Amino acid sequence: MLIKIYGSAIHGVAAQTITIEVNVDTGGVGYHLVGLPDNAIKESSYRISAALKNVGYKIPGKKITINMAPADLRKEGSAYDLSIALGILAASDQILAEEIQHYIIMGELSLDGSLQPIKGVLPIAIQAREEGFKGIILPVQNAREAAIVNDLEVYGVENxxxxIDFFNEGKALKKLTLDTQKEFQDKINDFPFDFSEVKGQEAAKRAMEVAAAGGHNIIIIGPPGSGKTMLAKRVPSILPPLTLKEALETTKIHSVAGKIGTEASLMTVRPFRSPHHTISxxxxxxxxxxxxxxxxxxxxNGVLFLDEMPEFKRTVLEVMRQPLEDREVTISRARFTVNYPASFMLVASMNPSPSGFFPDDPSNTSSVYEMQRYMNKLSGPLLDRIDIHIEVQKVEFEQLSEKRKGEKSKEIRDRVVKARNIQNKRYENLNISCNAQIGPKEIEAFCELDEASFSLIKLAMEKLNLSARAYDRILKVARTIADLxxxxxxxxxxxxEAIQYRSLDREFWNG
Incomplete structure (x- = not known):
């Protein structure tokens, strides 16, 4: 008997429906699995056999042929265990199969028949709704994530x-329903850190506000203990709230990577990623x-924080150049190409020298050669993509011991949101969302200077030895300051003010 059951495969951050055809033939004995399965899928027969036996069923001693179509697309992971097991039971007449084709069924089986969570549930659920499936059956740990998708019945099961009882005996499964808008609004302001906790560093806070308002990449230079990491961790709290569309985009990526917790559903705050400098x-x-x-x-849609940026391998830093410009990553293989979105705000930090101190600090023990070598770890083309460079000094004791709280993140965020709204209106027909993304044509159109401003930037270029690449960056940042x-x-x-944020231009830094 031939039965068709439906699962799903992840390609990039999108899903593709997989048809699992199971044929049980009385003319022979054997188990044949085809359709480019990886090793995790090939091993599923052992998990399925033990799981069925432990719930009172069995794999029949007949010739079983399983095809995963389309057969030329590679299938990965253990998430097909449940669909293959149900296909075998239905094809061997151990369960009824009238309704089975109306559902996407996914889940990894344990040997006792219980289900383990899987990756990529949100794009799978979105694809299931688009293709008109009635519902999706999956492990209970993934149910909240799938329930974000409206107009789709979501059933989370434990075993x-x-x-089997749902299809065989009509026993009802518990359907999970979420109010996506309410879920989104309730948690949109949940931040573990606030700018009011930062003592001193008013100039750095201002630079952070400008960076957030224009979506500018920023690098913070200062000695150990000056609060660089503390400042960086609070950037998400002053960025504009995620829109529902951005939240779904972000959640899809984290779902594919298996980063969504079992109790979580929709990501409601902008992500903050802080990889270690040993990353490949x-x-x-x-x-x-x-x-x-x-x-x-x-x-x-969030923040990538590179702490102690010069400690990262140069090859690692250089591969960021194209994504910083294009805001997406293209990964090419012989048989396929995958695109991942990568529109993020880069926040980096570094010490001013290998010893950790500025050249005029008595504690500095680095020679001019050592400092030059340290600075050369950051290439010009990479620095060219960082709009704001801000220096921070150690916080004095009087500021640290002060009882008065600083300005709250919410107050800063309100100003940032106003500035972003101005930019959204300005660029509404240009597919640009913030000042950091504008090119030469937009700079010419929207960053017109009066005579005094033109004279000032000309003087800065000549007297402060600012490099040519600083010119566009100064204009972009000045546009954001004006928007604020x-x-x-x-x-x-x-x-x-924008000129002050170019301290890492080579000539100025070494002059």
């Missing part, structure tokens, strides 16, 4: 016996034999 280039941008999203894709003040035109003091 294969529950699914593949782990950072994504890839591998079976491509997975890397840290820059997990930071999509709700000013239509860029004025000379906007340019003046």
């Amino acid at each position: 294969i016996k529950e699914v 280039d593949v782990a950072l941008v994504g890839g591998g034999s079976y491509p997975q999203p890397g840290e820059i894709s997990l930071a999509h 003040e709700e000013a239509e035109k860029i004025l000379s003091y906007h340019i003046s």
